[in-house]
Amino acid sequence: MADVLRIPRPASRRIALVALVVLALDQLTKFFVLRVIGRGDERIVIDGFFKFVHWGNTGAAWSLFMGKNEMLAIIALVALLALFLARHHFDTRTRLGQFALGLIAGGIAGNLVDRLLPSRHEVIDFLRFYLNTSKGEIGFPAFNVADSGICVGVALIFWITWKTEHSGKQPETTEAK
Numbered sequence: 001m002a003d004v005l006r007i008p009r010p011a012s013r014r015i016a017l018v019a020l021v022v023l024a025l026d027q028l029t030k031f032f033v034l035r036v037i038g039r040g041d042e043r044i045v046i047d048g049f050f051k052f053v054h055w056g057n058t059g060a061a062w063s064l065f066m067g068k069n070e071m072l073a074i075i076a077l078v079a080l081l082a083l084f085l086a087r088h089h090f091d092t093r094t095r096l097g098q099f100a101l102g103l104i105a106g107g108i109a110g111n112l113v114d115r116l117l118p119s120r121h122e123v124i125d126f127l128r129f130y131l132n133t134s135k136g137e138i139g140f141p142a143f144n145v146a147d148s149g150i151c152v153g154v155a156l157i158f159w160i161t162w163k164t165e166h167s168g169k170q171p172e173t174t175e176a177k
Helices: 009-036 069-085 095-116 145-167
Strands: 042-046 050-057 123-133 136-139
Touching: 009 050, 009 095, 009 123, 009 145, 069 095, 095 123, 095 145, 123 145
Parallel strands: none
Antiparallel strands: 042 050, 050 123, 123 136
16 A cells, blocks of 8 residues: 555645646636626637537536536546545656546546536536537537546547557656756
8 A cells, every 4th residue: 555655745836736727728728708698698709610609518428428427527526536545556657657646637627616616517518629520510519628638638648559569668757857
């Protein structure tokens, strides 16, 4: 168990700092959306491509598990705890690995705050990319800064893992620097 809790202090600080920045940016942007855009409203930024929306989501990605906000809040808490306890299984020796874990933790925390706040009880999504077609609008589901942090962090973890496995050598550590 001692190995699970052991991580170099600078690495922990970097992970926490990135997570806090993602959490702060996520909540700041959602605060702005809540003040400027009415629920269900849209503001077109680039016609036929991008708009700001104010949509609530009590489900997970792509609105899976709609109405399961409490269950998803518990899952997010468990995920944060698991990420913390299993962080030594990820490449936290590099700044990029620390950055990736910070993005994921900050993203999970940002959406968790939405689920737990009595004034919300749903995740606020506001970024919407789409195309206008002859059959109507098609697009990527609306998302937010927290979702972006999670997706980018997971992609970085995959890339780091692939790169390490295919290079045949261990990455340089940041602790000696």
